[in-house]
Amino acid sequence: TQLLKQSPQFLSIQEGENLTVYCNSSSVFSSLQWYRQEPGEGPVLLVTVVTGGEVKKLKRLTFQFGDARKDSSLHITAAQPGDTGLYLCAGAGGGAQKLVFGQGTRLTINP
Amino acid sequence: DAGITQSPRYKITETGRQVTLMCHQTWSHSYMFWYRQDLGHGLRLIYYSAAADITDKGEVPDGYVVSRSKTENFPLTLESATRSQTSVYFCASSDGTQGRYNSPLHFGNGTRLTVT
Numbered sequence: 772t773q774l775l776k777q778s779p780q781f782l783s784i785q786e787g788e789n790l791t792v793y794c795n796s797s798s799v800f801s802s803l804q805w806y807r808q809e810p811g812e813g814p815v816l817l818v819t820v821v822t823g824g825e826v827k828k829l830k831r832l833t834f835q836f837g838d839a840r841k842d843s844s845l846h847i848t849a850a851q852p853g854d855t856g857l858y859l860c861a862g863a864g865g866g867a868q869k870l871v872f873g874q875g876t877r878l879t880i881n882p
Numbered sequence: 883d884a885g886i887t888q889s890p891r892y893k894i895t896e897t898g899r900q901v902t903l904m905c906h907q908t909w910s911h912s913y914m915f916w917y918r919q920d921l922g923h924g925l926r927l928i929y930y931s932a933a934a935d936i937t938d939k940g941e942v943p944d945g946y947v948v949s950r951s952k953t954e955n956f957p958l959t960l961e962s963a964t965r966s967q968t969s970v971y972f973c974a975s976s977d978g979t980q981g982r983y984n985s986p987l988h989f990g991n992g993t994r995l996t997v998t
Contacts, residue, residue: 815989
């Protein structure tokens, strides 16, 4: 069974701090997606990374796909309360005939 | 408005009852999915459909039935609800243009189901 492990599971920091969320697996994925979910809503796609070593930036969010395509990270610079939410990574391909989701990282940014 | 809508948003039912959760999308996406979200388990795939009249099992299909007679609708039925099916259910769609598993998912806002 393919597993995607996210760490940390919970993170609470002050506004203005930087943070990194990790998404790790022993399996190779053809692509990896990051979603953000707010309370009472469905997940919303933030980014898809496809190439090993790829880095994508979305304002203050930086996403990186590992060189071996087994892991990914999300770095937020100068976090703001609006970044609060559940962040989910999801890996595609690699032999599993489905999109595999991590358990999520619940991020709280305190004003 | 275009999008994916789920109904009802909240549902309380009793053990043993049949309940159907509805999902409707206006994008004409080929693929539709049903997930359940539980603490500690993340999102788990129940069933998916590649097109009208084509459905297949996901990771946790037992106790659920789906149908897709029209491209835009993908209802999920719990034939005889059990307490372990208490969860938040999300419907999603994708156009599949980047492949079945690489294409981004568009989620509805979920149905919170409680089985008493």
